[in-house]
Amino acid sequence: MTGARPMPEGPHLLTVRRAVRAWFGEHCPERAVVVGLSGGADSLALTAACVAEGAQVHAVVVDHGLQAGSAEVARRAAEQARDLGCSRAEVRTVSVTGAGGPEAAARRARYAALDAVRGDRPILLGHTLDDQAETVLLGLARGSGSRSLRGMAAWDPPRGRPLLTVRRESTVGACAELGLAAWDDPHNLDPSFVRVRLRGEVLPLLEDVLHGGVAGALARTADQLREDGAVLDALAADIAVSARVGDALEVSALVAVPGALRRRVIREWLADRGVPLRNEAQVRAVDDLVGAWRGQGGVAVAGGGPVERLVVERRRGKLDLVRWTGRAASE
Known part of the structure; x- marks a missing residue:
């Protein structure tokens, strides 16, 4: 030294x-x-x-x-x-x-x-x-x-x-x-x-x-949003525990949850399964399988083409991540 x-x-x-x-x-x-x-x-x-x-x-x-x-x-x-x-x-x-x-x-x-x-x-x-x-x-x-x-x-x-x-x-x-x-x-x-x-x-x-x-105002904004986000993430983690059924999410446990919290639950659930979502449109499309359900098909969240991809589907009252090979999603 x-x-x-x-x-x-x-x-x-x-x-x-x-x-x-x-x-x-x-x-x-x-x-x-x-x-x-x-x-x-x-x-x-x-x-x-x-x-x-x-x-x-x-x-x-x-x-x-x-x-x-x-x-x-x-x-x-x-x-x-x-x-x-x-x-x-x-x-x-x-x-x-x-x-x-x-x-x-x-x-x-x-x-x-x-x-x-x-x-x-x-x-x-x-x-x-x-x-x-x-x-x-x-x-x-x-x-x-x-x-x-x-x-x-x-x-x-x-x-x-x-x-x-x-x-x-x-x-x-x-x-x-x-x-x-x-x-x-x-x-x-x-x-x-x-x-x-x-x-x-x-x-x-x-x-x-x-x-x-x-510059200082932007930095303070980041600090405030990080503090707020930590609280929301903790609430979302608690909701996720009650909603998890094996690897799936129980829809009935999420329907009454405010959208902002529900989307956090969805993000973390998918991240835990190896699919980190950074596209907000995808997150909201998956959220619609709970909050705006009208019988729509699954939402592709990862994959390399039309033959095989990972899709979030709503089936039998649960959200699940499935490997899609061209078949239609069903409830």
Whole structure:
């Protein structure tokens, strides 16, 4: 371990440190963590603040290999972590493959690499209030209800995000106060990514038109919806227990349940059976088998074509998930 470098008490670093201190106090008093370090300002400021707050920090730099020179960027970030006083810093090289596009595949590979080294320690990520605001706006554009507007949680085991109350200007400022040269990811300037346009065009325009405070308001909205959602999810879980009959749901136990709760029950029931529904139209179509029943056929929720697919059917007073092979659904 390299000795920790002296850290000036500049206002930006103090802002970041206060957020990290509060997160440790609420979620991790033992202060032994893995930090996902990209070399960018957010994760560098997070790493520095964790060390300054007396944490035992294992910094992990994930090299996705998607850009020329990525190995050097990763090596340099690990060196910065050692200079800051991390107990350990390492580079993990991953292969980015799989469905969902390069962003989703890179995220899966990154989280898998972090999970592989964490043991029983939490993984800290450098998402800021600005990231939260962007996430809420993306959720709003998807139009899939309050669940998509909850944003990111400060603690979603095993991942923690201590900087969700901190603006990006503070992480950049903290790095400047520490004399740290943060890496600027070229992808963060590529307008082909929706988040880049939200960050560079949409949010600044909203802040201008609405006279400021938009990012903070979006983040507060996410917090409120997450709290409300937790209560509704707990109520839905209780209803699901009374409605479950084996792998099916008893329709009579759901008819009088308000639609918002009933749809939560349906989502969780299908997720438990390996069919997570993110399409609100599908959820409502399945819900209609209970709340707007008129003898309609089943609702396809997964499958690869007309020959075989998974379908939710209402049969003999129950909702069940069946494998459909072209026959008509029946009650």
